[in-house]
Amino acid sequence: MNFPTLSDIRAAHARIQSFIHRTPILTCTAIDEIAGCEIYFKCENFQKVGAFKARGAANAVMKLSPEERTKGVATHSSGNHAAALARAASVAGIPSYIVMPSNAPEIKKKAVKGYGGEIIECEPNLKARETTLEAVVARTGATFIPPYDYMDVIEGQATCVLELLEDQPDLDIVMAPVGGGGLLGGTALTAHYINPEIEVIAGEPAGADDAFRSFHAGHIIPQTGPNTIADGLLTSLGKLNFELIQKYVDDILLATDPQIIEAMRLVYERMKIIIEPSCAVPLAALLANKERFAGKKVGIILSGGNVDLGKLPF
């Protein structure tokens, strides 16, 4: 496959920038002292729909042909991609069809409905999600926009680190969490283009470490039975994503759930901002491997802030 070029990624940024926030970069002296390095947090928790997913979804929708637009978009997701796609469709004035498991949290359904997305419920298993999605696509002619294993989505996620490196060009290391690999793949690609000297390091939950194992095995090892509080990172790596990770990611570091919760608490208490557990994974991985980052300038993408406030782990 041909991956997006740097000018493709810049074009994606120009395409979506009026539909997303240019999120701020925050620093925190107290956390720097604890970490022993300089950290620049790119705050995608402040992004539209509360997560970086707004970028990929917007890019995919805006690249549809006029004919495709009339028929809308579809996906299956119970997470941030569902809301992001419904919002992008709404902004573009086209329909969206979101297949969600019948046991999806009410708040996630509400977000999709709030953006005018049509929810199609299915049994809570992967098979039912896929067959239901196929039926929806057959009925409506909508374009299926997958959450991460899709070039236009990766190209959109790749715009995040573009902004980070524009605002803070002298980083030694860039970190992102890894689930399906949309954000990580896009991040690694952009960082490679802008400055191949920058190390790209992923943080992954020890309880869902398929990317770590796949990275070291040299082939995709699917995730089975994930068990972690980082509920945005449960899925297996996508194919395109794995290819990018093999080429451009320098390392994947693991963090246990207690380390993830501790990092999350640190961000809440010291930075006074809200992040979801998945979002705390890179910082947790950094703090578990401080010697590796000593004295460096590290950019960390805070991926999202959609958390159930009634169920905080502290």
Next chain:
Amino acid sequence: MNFPTLSDIRAAHARIQSFIHRTPILTCTAIDEIAGCEIYFKCENFQKVGAFKARGAANAVMKLSPEERTKGVATHSSGNHAAALARAASVAGIPSYIVMPSNAPEIKKKAVKGYGGEIIECEPNLKARETTLEAVVARTGATFIPPYDYMDVIEGQATCVLELLEDQPDLDIVMAPVGGGGLLGGTALTAHYINPEIEVIAGEPAGADDAFRSFHAGHIIPQTGPNTIADGLLTSLGKLNFELIQKYVDDILLATDPQIIEAMRLVYERMKIIIEPSCAVPLAALLANKERFAGKKVGIILSGGNVDLGKLPF
């Protein structure tokens, strides 16, 4: 008494600015839509020590004479002023003595100790706090820096809205919470100097409404038996503070605890930032009186972000 002039307040800002953050101003489309007006949030929850109190304490400490400095500063407080004064003293390299009730939360004691403050415990009542403080001052010669009824503290708090109006000059209304009146008094004074057309409106918890009652009675009515989640706003108005409020505050609006909690949740969910309950009071008061703010540009000072994450009201 002679209140600070605008040039005094500007001088205070120059005096403290290398010791505090120039906090950002955030906006939120979703909350604007709910509120029916344009709100500019001045984020003192991101301030040093997590609250605007860093300003007043820094100003008071930096104005000490060289001789006063050698003997340090003292106060009695179990809240943000304690940490703010200990930090300001630490930055200035002078001792601080903080009288705290024996039942003060461990986290508050830890913050003071973290800044090198010496904690002197006393029985948990006002009489014990006052006599213990007197003994500390007699023993050490330290200067007593009260939390709000003190000119240099008010002058420091007055710098917050100075920044807000520099960054966002076209506000119709400025709002702040009111407890002792340090922030509100300073805010009203600065706003009056910069543009007397700006309305200054306070938000106060209905369960601790002494400022509301004092404002309408024309004399100070002390707070007895406060009952509200807004634990930073339990105290009675100070004398200097009341004088400023009578002169320069246009109105005080009340919010009930359910309204405060709802406003707090809105900020957490929509803005992804952490605020303490007291900090949500102006927004709660605005939302309870929407017609009054319709279509206006409103600056709200988010006063602080120090909250026990294990005890969130949702």
